[in-house]
Amino acid sequence: MRNRNAAPKPEVVLAQQLVFLVVLLATWQFASGRLIPAFYISSPSDIVAIVWKWLADGSIWLHVGSTIITLFMGYAVGALLGIGFGLLLGLSPRTERLVAPFIAALYGLPKVALLPLFVIFFGIGLVSKVALVASVVIFLLFYATLAGVRDIDRDIIQSMRLMGARSDEITRKVRLPAILPWIYTGLRTSIGYALTTTVVSEALSSNRGLGFLIEYSASQFNSAGVFGAVVVLLVLSSVIMIPLGMLERRSRPTRPSR
Amino acid sequence: MPVLRLVHPEPAVGPTEARRRKIGLEKVAVDFATRGKTVRAVDGVTLEVPEKQFLALVGPSGCGKSTILNMVAGLLAPTEGTIEYDGAPVLAANTRVGYMTQKDTLLPWRTVADNIGIAFELRCRKASAGERRERVAEMIDLVGLGGFERHYPAELSGGMRKRAALARMLIYEPETLLLDEPFGALDAQLRLLLQQELLHLVERRQMTVILVTHDLEEAVLMADRVVVFTSRPGRIRATRDIPFERPRNAMELRFRPEFSAIHEELWNELKDEFAASIGGERGAK
Amino acid sequence: MSGGSSLWVQRVFLLAAILAAWEACARLVSDRWISSPVAIAGRLAQWVAGDLWYHLAVTATEIASGLAIGIPAGVLAGMLLGRSVRLAAVFRPFIVLLNSLPIVALTPLLIMWFGLGMQPKIVLVAFVSFLLMFFNSFSGARAVDDELMDSLELMGATASERFFKVVVPSCLTWTIAGLRNALPYALIAAVIGEMMLSRSGLGHLITRSAQQFDMTGIYSALFVLMVFGGLVNEATTLMEDRLLRWRHLETRGG
Ligand SMILES: Nc1ncnc2c1ncn2[C@@H]1O[C@H](COP(=O)(O)OP(=O)(O)OP(=O)(O)O)[C@@H](O)[C@H]1O
Ligand SMILES: [Mg+2]
Numbered sequence: 065m066r067n068r069n070a071a072p073k074p075e076v077v078l079a080q081q082l083v084f085l086v087v088l089l090a091t092w093q094f095a096s097g098r099l100i101p102a103f104y105i106s107s108p109s110d111i112v113a114i115v116w117k118w119l120a121d122g123s124i125w126l127h128v129g130s131t132i133i134t135l136f137m138g139y140a141v142g143a144l145l146g147i148g149f150g151l152l153l154g155l156s157p158r159t160e161r162l163v164a165p166f167i168a169a170l171y172g173l174p175k176v177a178l179l180p181l182f183v184i185f186f187g188i189g190l191v192s193k194v195a196l197v198a199s200v201v202i203f204l205l206f207y208a209t210l211a212g213v214r215d216i217d218r219d220i221i222q223s224m225r226l227m228g229a230r231s232d233e234i235t236r237k238v239r240l241p242a243i244l245p246w247i248y249t250g251l252r253t254s255i256g257y258a259l260t261t262t263v264v265s266e267a268l269s270s271n272r273g274l275g276f277l278i279e280y281s282a283s284q285f286n287s288a289g290v291f292g293a294v295v296v297l298l299v300l301s302s303v304i305m306i307p308l309g310m311l312e313r314r315s316r317p318t319r320p321s322r
Numbered sequence: 323m324p325v326l327r328l329v330h331p332e333p334a335v336g337p338t339e340a341r342r343r344k345i346g347l348e349k350v351a352v353d354f355a356t357r358g359k360t361v362r363a364v365d366g367v368t369l370e371v372p373e374k375q376f377l378a379l380v381g382p383s384g385c386g387k388s389t390i391l392n393m394v395a396g397l398l399a400p401t402e403g404t405i406e407y408d409g410a411p412v413l414a415a416n417t418r419v420g421y422m423t424q425k426d427t428l429l430p431w432r433t434v435a436d437n438i439g440i441a442f443e444l445r446c447r448k449a450s451a452g453e454r455r456e457r458v459a460e461m462i463d464l465v466g467l468g469g470f471e472r473h474y475p476a477e478l479s480g481g482m483r484k485r486a487a488l489a490r491m492l493i494y495e496p497e498t499l500l501l502d503e504p505f506g507a508l509d510a511q512l513r514l515l516l517q518q519e520l521l522h523l524v525e526r527r528q529m530t531v532i533l534v535t536h537d538l539e540e541a542v543l544m545a546d547r548v549v550v551f552t553s554r555p556g557r558i559r560a561t562r563d564i565p566f567e568r569p570r571n572a573m574e575l576r577f578r579p580e581f582s583a584i585h586e587e588l589w590n591e592l593k594d595e596f597a598a599s600i601g602g603e604r605g606a607k
Numbered sequence: 608m609s610g611g612s613s614l615w616v617q618r619v620f621l622l623a624a625i626l627a628a629w630e631a632c633a634r635l636v637s638d639r640w641i642s643s644p645v646a647i648a649g650r651l652a653q654w655v656a657g658d659l660w661y662h663l664a665v666t667a668t669e670i671a672s673g674l675a676i677g678i679p680a681g682v683l684a685g686m687l688l689g690r691s692v693r694l695a696a697v698f699r700p701f702i703v704l705l706n707s708l709p710i711v712a713l714t715p716l717l718i719m720w721f722g723l724g725m726q727p728k729i730v731l732v733a734f735v736s737f738l739l740m741f742f743n744s745f746s747g748a749r750a751v752d753d754e755l756m757d758s759l760e761l762m763g764a765t766a767s768e769r770f771f772k773v774v775v776p777s778c779l780t781w782t783i784a785g786l787r788n789a790l791p792y793a794l795i796a797a798v799i800g801e802m803m804l805s806r807s808g809l810g811h812l813i814t815r816s817a818q819q820f821d822m823t824g825i826y827s828a829l830f831v832l833m834v835f836g837g838l839v840n841e842a843t844t845l846m847e848d849r850l851l852r853w854r855h856l857e858t859r860g861g
Contacts, residue, residue, distance in 0.1 A: 084697065
């Protein structure tokens with residue numbers, strides 16, 4: 065009956081969550097070196113130790129800082145360009161229809177594959193990584209903005225005109241309110257992709273950043289280092305993304321506008 | 323398991339003799355907690371439905387009619403009091419009843435025909451594909467949905483969806499029907515036709531029925547007994563036996579003077595409650 | 608749309624103009640950075656006659672095997688967990704946390720575990736698609752209309768009948784939305800894995816060319832990837848239209 069299987073009590077749930085976490089960590093700690101070689105799975109205590117060491121000597125901040133800078137620069141550049149192109153093509157639908165298949169083809173290309181090209185063009189430093197992140201974000205915001213422009217109701221604009229509204233009033237009262245939610249959604253959606261791209265580009269070609277730290281530790285067969293860097297990354301990503309309600313967003317069953 | 327229509331003998335129709343109690347509500351009350359406030363939707367309702375009786379519930383909107391059907395179906399537990407079905411308390415979903423809810427519950431990914439036939443796909447009354455098709459065709463005929471077998475619910479009008487939902491329930495002929503505004507969205511002619519078809523079926527199969535309706539005329543035409551509810555919290559305001567013979571001819575019945583008399587009598591009970599309910603809403607604003 | 612065919616003619620002209628300008632730049636200025644369409648076409652022809660099919664097959668195998676594991680497992684786990692009020696409540700924070708992690712960051716770890724063959728890429732694709740499908744099915748199962756479940760229960764449907772007749776089909780929309788993410792992501796994951804450490808696959812084609820500063824090779828490999836990605840997208844759209852006819856009707860408003 066509906067009112068009998070209502071949501072369980074929050075205290076009980078919290079207790080069960082703690083039990084699950086403790087059992088998980090304890091099993092991991094126990095299995096490490098006994099059931100599975102520590103070489104593969106490290107152990108919670110080793111991971112805590114190495115993260116602690118990074119925090120104590122401050123070496124982690126270089127990597128965290130580098131990741132954050134790459135992420136936000138690429139995100140900002142990509143978002144600005146994406147919104148710009150979206151508005152531009154959104155306002156000239158003929159051109160948009162003409163180039164749509166070309167854009168769709170580029171969109172289908174896994175952008176990481178562009179990294180070697182960018183490295184050849186811009187060197188191994190910050191610029192190539194920013195370019196890669198931007199190349200991912202740009203498409204997402206382009207399509208979001210375009211959808212927003214299409215969402216503008218022509219009939220409302222007509223009736224506003226008949227009421228004597230000036231063009232800037234129409235922009236403020238009709239066009240922007242239609243476009244902004246789409247851009248906002250696009251901005252929220254793309255931060256996750258931007259972070260993924262940042263970390264991957266750092267792992268593929270860099271000498272700093274959390275992605276680099278993971279890749280470097282793995283190449284040294286230092287599994288504690290790998291897991292430690294993943295833990296730091298997890299903290300960073302949840303600090304950035306959980307407030308944005310990523311779970312709701314990513315799993316909404318609307319199809320991407322294309 | 324054989325289909326129910328093969329099991330029931332033709333009934334001996336007669337006046338309401340003393341019958342076994344099919345459904346019993348004993349001092350039932352329901353509270354809903356919404357936005358921190360507790361609202362009493364139903365209060366102190368005691369009601370018995372004998373076997374094979376056709377009972378109609380009328381009352382102003384929001385007085386708890388759907389809530390009562392939900393409890394009889396075992397989808398909602400009362401806050402106070404007990405619900406019994408066949409002498410046993412209702413503690414879980416009551417699979418002996420067919421329930422046509424106010425909002426239709428057609429499966430949106432199934433066509434009309436597949437929706438109507440779904441009961442025969444279940445293990446408890448599995449039928450062969452051929453038999454299923456035959457029964458579905460009969461039901462589609464009965465509710466006048468011919469030509470729409472392959473349509474999805476989203477392609478139907480509100481009234482057509484209601485009819486499909488009705489067919490989906492009637493097809494397996496449950497011993498008890500719970501009907502929540504079954505003819506709500508239909509035009510007058512179709513309404514008459516379907517009322518008559520439903521009467522036939524119920525009389526032939528000797529089903530027990532609780533019908534919720536806003537249409538007092540419909541209640542008097544179809545039911546053996548009409549219960550009038552007060553506005554929220556829903557209490558029983560009046561109960562009236564309807565003495566017309568069975569099988570009934572709804573078309574002819576509505577022109578009889580007794581019909582008008584009963585209709586007027588019940589209307590007088592009801593109109594105060596409508597006034598009270600609307601006054602209440604206004605007052606709340 | 609009127610003039611659909613003339614639009615395509617315009618597009619062909621546009622493409623020809625771009626390619627001609629590119630070729631002209633390469634001839635007149637320098638083809639050191641930008642290679643040239645003719646050179647790329649030549650290289651592609653050479654690859655088609657050579658080992659392109661081998662690399663394509665490697666990438667396709669990695670994707671297909673990974674998806675074959677990840678999709679069913681993710682869908683099933685998501686639906687089951689999503690239907691259990693208690694389990695869903697308990698695991699919710701862990702799911703949210705996992706969902707915010709860039710999963711492909713684990714690639715180096717997988718390579719460390721499984722070496723440099725196809726295995727780590729298959730595991731990566733499986734893992735990524737598992738999670739994406741899981742999140743979607745989970746949300747889908749949470750969003751199942753309880754009244755539909757009730758109506759079947761009243762007809763006497765057992766728990767498993769309700770699962771297969773209501774939960775599974777009503778999750779389908781979400782599952783398809785998940786596939787929309789998972790299929791392109793599977794390609795991305797496989798390519799990342801190949802770029803990190805590998806001796807075969809399309810990702811390897813790119814890094815191999817890059818290491819030799821072979822611009823023509825890079826552009827050719829990008830072209831192949833673009834076509835591959837386009838095919839994956841087309842396939843998803845086709846499947847979506849097939850499976851979700853009822854839903855398109857619904858959103859159009861009946
Ligand atoms: N799930 C619920 N949560 C909170 N309140 C509810 C819920 N269901 C019903 N109510 C309240 O209980 C009261 C009775 O509702 P119910 O649906 O039974 O009315 P009704 O008599 O069927 O009305 P109508 O004729 O309009 O269908 C209403 O005031 C409604 O607001
Ligand atoms: Mg109701």
